[in-house]
Amino acid sequence: MKTLFNLRALIVALGMSALASQAQEVFKIGLILPMTGQQATTGKQIEAAARLYMAQNGDKVAGRKIELIIKDDGGMPDAAKRIAQELVVNDKVGVLGGFGLTPLALATAPIATQSKTPMVVMAAATSIITEASPYIVRTSFTLAQCSVAMGDWAPKNGIKRVVTLVSDYGPGIDAERFFKERFLLNSGQVVESLRVPLRNPDFAPFLQKVRDLKPDALFVFVPSGAGAAVMKQFLERGMDKAGIKLIGTGDMTDDDQLNDMGDGALGVVTSHHYSTVHPSAVNKKFVDAFKKANKGMRPNFMAVGGYDGMRVIYEALKNTKGGQGGGDALLAAMKGQIFESPRGQIFIDAQTRDIVQNIYLRRVEKKDGELYNVEFDVIKEVKDPGKTK
Ligand code: VNL
Numbered sequence: 001m002k003t004l005f006n007l008r009a010l011i012v013a014l015g016m017s018a019l020a021s022q023a024q025e026v027f028k029i030g031l032i033l034p035m036t037g038q039q040a041t042t043g044k045q046i047e048a049a050a051r052l053y054m055a056q057n058g059d060k061v062a063g064r065k066i067e068l069i070i071k072d073d074g075g076m077p078d079a080a081k082r083i084a085q086e087l088v089v090n091d092k093v094g095v096l097g098g099f100g101l102t103p104l105a106l107a108t109a110p111i112a113t114q115s116k117t118p119m120v121v122m123a124a125a126t127s128i129i130t131e132a133s134p135y136i137v138r139t140s141f142t143l144a145q146c147s148v149a150m151g152d153w154a155p156k157n158g159i160k161r162v163v164t165l166v167s168d169y170g171p172g173i174d175a176e177r178f179f180k181e182r183f184l185l186n187s188g189q190v191v192e193s194l195r196v197p198l199r200n201p202d203f204a205p206f207l208q209k210v211r212d213l214k215p216d217a218l219f220v221f222v223p224s225g226a227g228a229a230v231m232k233q234f235l236e237r238g239m240d241k242a243g244i245k246l247i248g249t250g251d252m253t254d255d256d257q258l259n260d261m262g263d264g265a266l267g268v269v270t271s272h273h274y275s276t277v278h279p280s281a282v283n284k285k286f287v288d289a290f291k292k293a294n295k296g297m298r299p300n301f302m303a304v305g306g307y308d309g310m311r312v313i314y315e316a317l318k319n320t321k322g323g324q325g326g327g328d329a330l331l332a333a334m335k336g337q338i339f340e341s342p343r344g345q346i347f348i349d350a351q352t353r354d355i356v357q358n359i360y361l362r363r364v365e366k367k368d369g370e371l372y373n374v375e376f377d378v379i380k381e382v383k384d385p386g387k388t389k
Contacts, residue, residue, distance in 0.1 A: 030087035031098040035072035042100040046306035053310035062322035077107035084111040102126040102170035109133035116327040122309040126170030127386025140305035143175040144386030146249040149271035149359045151182025166221040168195035175221035220248035227252040235264040255300040274301040274343040275373040286342040
């Protein structure tokens with residue numbers, strides 16, 4: 001009788017410890033980012049933002065300890081895909097995140113689909129990405145969202161003849177197309193569309209051509225990290241003095257580099273979803289904490305994509321009691337999330353899994369001796385205009 005009793009107690013104890021260990025089982029989030037190479041600043045910003053989110057919100061959600069794994073893809077699609085496979089198979093991550101460039105997100109999409117792992121795209125911004133896998137959710141933006149806003153603003157502000165200059169890959173082609181379509185509707189004229197290579201671009205010959213064409217403005221999209229080079233060459237060639245205005249999406253006047261671009265950047269108007277000086281209490285708190293944790297570094301739009309991406313993951317974990325039901329349940333809990341981001345109110349459209357957000361028009365101004373993108377107009381709740389379905 002006594003041994004039977006003890007056996008029972010043992011079984012109960014074993015059962016309880018199994019439950020407890022399940023609750024304590026680590027939930028792994030694998031971020032694949034360009035930490036080296038041309039887009040290293042994007043990796044650095046997103047990593048800093050993800051770590052800040054965890055520092056502020058704890059490393060436990062619904063009783064599960066969160067482990068953040070950061071892997072460097074060097075900006076290479078093959079590497080991103082291989083790393084994703086390893087993270088899913090060996091590390092058993094519950095969510096993939098990051099994706100600093102469109103080709104990296106597209107290369108990884110099949111892994112998300114096959115393994116039913118939610119994939120949170122925190123940076124890449126070509127419209128088509130969310131259609132590459134039903135497991136993709138996006139917290140960054142799309143170039144189509146931003147470019148349409150500029151296609152409306154420019155012609156109302158005396159800009160009638162434009163040359164476009166974009167990086168020759170997904171987001172650049174979207175920017176060119178969506179700017180042009182809207183600009184033409186508004187009776188604008190695109191006199192030339194130039195595309196520069198993504199890798200090691202030399203802007204000089206392109207800018208010379210623009211100078212010869214003498215448009216009212218040059219519309220530019222280059223990815224985060226490349227804006228300073230465009231600005232430098234634009235100014236060195238005296239294009240501003242020749243009466244050519246510089247406009248584009250906010251990737252060019254990236255907060256990560258803007259302050260080092262010099263006073264020549266003053267007055268440049270861009271359209272984008274985030275500025276370091278977005279005037280809200282939530283943003284002020286975010287920026288102060290980010291700077292404090294990162295030796296004064298300003299958060300840029302990449303950081304915000306990473307920070308909000310972590311929030312989407314944390315909330316999904318809360319709503320599924322720590323990820324019960326696996327990838328499909330987490331994905332379902334990511335869809336339809338709505339909250340105030342440092343950029344303003346955002347919404348993850350349950351149908352498209354893409355972000356709906358405000359797009360701001362901003363002008364580079366000097367405040368307290370530093371250059372900032374100061375918002376002066378807003379188009380509210382912009383859905384991605386680039387969806388094919
Ligand atoms: C992309 C789009 C990358 C916008 C960016 O910076 C950017 C992309 C690295 O989709 O590849 O600013």
